[in-house]
Amino acid sequence: MASILKVDGLRVAYGSYLALKGVSVTVGEGEIVAIVGANGAGKSTLLETVAGVLKLEGGVIEFKGEDIHRLAPHRRRKRGLILIPQEENLFPAMSVIENLQLGALLSNKESARNACERVYRILPKLDDRRRQTAGTLSGGEQRMLAVGMGIAANVGLLMIDELSLGLAPKVVSSLMGVLRTLRDETGISILLSEPSIKALDVADRVYGLEAGEIRFAEKADELDRDVIKKLYLGV
Amino acid sequence: MNMNMVLQSLISGVFIGGILALPVMGVALIYGVTGILNYSIAVIGTFGVFVSWTLVGHGLLVAVLGGIAVSFGLGFGLQQFIFNPLIERKGNDLTLFFIVTFGVATIVAGFTKVVFARPTISFQLPGTKFLTLEGVPINSQRLLAVCIAIGFLVLIWIFQKTTRTGRSLRATSQNLRMAKLVGVNVFLVYAVVSGIGVFLAFVGAFFWGALYNVTVSTGWDLTFYGYIIAIVGGIGNVWGGMLAAIVMGEVIAFAGNTVGGSWQSVVVYAVLFLILVVAPRGLLGSERSI
Numbered sequence: 001m002a003s004i005l006k007v008d009g010l011r012v013a014y015g016s017y018l019a020l021k022g023v024s025v026t027v028g029e030g031e032i033v034a035i036v037g038a039n040g041a042g043k044s045t046l047l048e049t050v051a052g053v054l055k056l057e058g059g060v061i062e063f064k065g066e067d068i069h070r071l072a073p074h075r076r077r078k079r080g081l082i083l084i085p086q087e088e089n090l091f092p093a094m095s096v097i098e099n100l101q102l103g104a105l106l107s108n109k110e111s112a113r114n115a116c117e118r119v120y121r122i123l124p125k126l127d128d129r130r131r132q133t134a135g136t137l138s139g140g141e142q143r144m145l146a147v148g149m150g151i152a153a154n155v156g157l158l159m160i161d162e163l164s165l166g167l168a169p170k171v172v173s174s175l176m177g178v179l180r181t182l183r184d185e186t187g188i189s190i191l192l193s194e195p196s197i198k199a200l201d202v203a204d205r206v207y208g209l210e211a212g213e214i215r216f217a218e219k220a221d222e223l224d225r226d227v228i229k230k231l232y233l234g235v
Numbered sequence: 236m237n238m239n240m241v242l243q244s245l246i247s248g249v250f251i252g253g254i255l256a257l258p259v260m261g262v263a264l265i266y267g268v269t270g271i272l273n274y275s276i277a278v279i280g281t282f283g284v285f286v287s288w289t290l291v292g293h294g295l296l297v298a299v300l301g302g303i304a305v306s307f308g309l310g311f312g313l314q315q316f317i318f319n320p321l322i323e324r325k326g327n328d329l330t331l332f333f334i335v336t337f338g339v340a341t342i343v344a345g346f347t348k349v350v351f352a353r354p355t356i357s358f359q360l361p362g363t364k365f366l367t368l369e370g371v372p373i374n375s376q377r378l379l380a381v382c383i384a385i386g387f388l389v390l391i392w393i394f395q396k397t398t399r400t401g402r403s404l405r406a407t408s409q410n411l412r413m414a415k416l417v418g419v420n421v422f423l424v425y426a427v428v429s430g431i432g433v434f435l436a437f438v439g440a441f442f443w444g445a446l447y448n449v450t451v452s453t454g455w456d457l458t459f460y461g462y463i464i465a466i467v468g469g470i471g472n473v474w475g476g477m478l479a480a481i482v483m484g485e486v487i488a489f490a491g492n493t494v495g496g497s498w499q500s501v502v503v504y505a506v507l508f509l510i511l512v513v514a515p516r517g518l519l520g521s522e523r524s525i
Contacts, residue, residue: 102402102417105399
């Protein structure tokens with residue numbers, strides 16, 4: 001399977017503290033990959049560095065075969081990848097439809113309209129709330145809208161940081177199902193970071209991250225969930 | 236104070252407020268999107284007015300377009316090549332940008348003095364008429380200034396509500412990180428907004444030149460008034476700035492027609508102080524909003 005994203009030997013520091021110590025991850029075309037690990041493992045750091053929000057100390061980030069580590073975030077978005085962060089991932093004073101239109105900012109008018117319609121089809125609750133201001137939605141609806149922005153972006157690689165944060169298990173399962181449907185319908189590649197094993201329900205492959213280092217990389221259906229829970233998720 | 240004087244003060248206040256509203260909107264727009272207080276916009280706008288004055292011999296249209304081009308260009312260029320690299324390295328540090336933009340204003344003011352031989356200029360706009368409202372004479376240029384100020388406010392509102400670029404501006408002011416992630420070139424947005432802000436200050440200074448005289452210190456006067464009024468309106472809030480400008484225009488007009496002289500300034504700043512005691516975040520709040 002061809003790789004859409006290849007991260008090799010990534011090192012990222014906060015001051016003198018090395019948060020990622022030579023992390024290597026790949027995401028294949030049309031693949032769903034999950035990064036699991038406890039809080040502080042470096043999952044958000046990894047995704048934010050790939051998106052261009054953080055600078056790297058060393059290593060390589062290749063997207064569709066191109067080295068993107070010098071590109072600003074908006075240029076990486078132009079290349080076809082988008083990150084939905086775990087917090088502050090909406091434009092709170094703008095309506096649902098305006099948020100989705102921003103997700104599809106780089107598309108032409110017709111593609112943006114089609115992208116928004118696809119989001120309403122996959123996430124019908126957002127259709128009911130089109131004109132509502134994003135900041136007044138419930139926590140679950142806001143997370144749904146953030147995922148919707150990622151879907152509207154119509155990219156090659158969608159990265160989502162802690163999809164399950166603050167959500168009821170039922171809602172998390174529903175959103176995970178949406179991602180699988182999206183991948184099956186469009187062939188999009190998805191990179192998730194998750195502190196819960198829910199990610200294993202939808203992922204094709206899983207990386208375990210602990211203290212800034214990759215501990216394992218396996219196919220999801222070959223992993224022992226209890227071992228993961230005990231060793232890496234602090235359960 | 237008789238009814239005629241009250242009416243005269245009311246109308247005069249609207250006109251003063253309308254002219255002051257333009258640099259105030261520039262300040263509010265720039266702060267609302269970039270998070271920095273740019274103390275140079277009115278001085279650069281005044282430089283643009285001096286450029287316009289030197290081009291008057293080629294016709295008013297050429298003079299105005301020349302001033303607009305210089306003002307917008309300087310605002311855009313300074314943001315793109317000086318302020319943006321600083322923001323990237325240091326964030327929108329208020330103290331740093333006070334020093335830097337104040338320094339830029341000082342340089343531009345000095346340059347204006349050196350380049351333009353004549354220290355005081357004024358414009359005579361064609362077609363000036365005197366209309367009357369309830370027996371009170373109204374200068375048509377002042378009316379035009381107010382209409383233009385309101386017109387720009389409406390245009391800015393329509394622009395940011397209905398266009399893709401306007402949506403990018405609002406996104407940048409609300410959530411900078413997410414704006415970058417969805418593909419907004421935020422530094423280009425900053426540069427465009429700064430150009431627009433200086434353009435608004437130019438228009439304000441231009442009408443000041445049409446109604447009064449313009450000197451190099453006009454830029455400093457408009458800077459001073461612009462920031463005070465922007466704070467009273469709610470710094471970063473374009474609508475608040477417009478409202479505050481009209482309120483302050485009324486206070487200036489009434490104070491001028493009642494106490495007059497040195498007491499006028501005392502009354503004006505006393506009212507400002509009272510407004511901020513009652514509404515410390517400004518008349519419409521200081522959320523960065525456009």
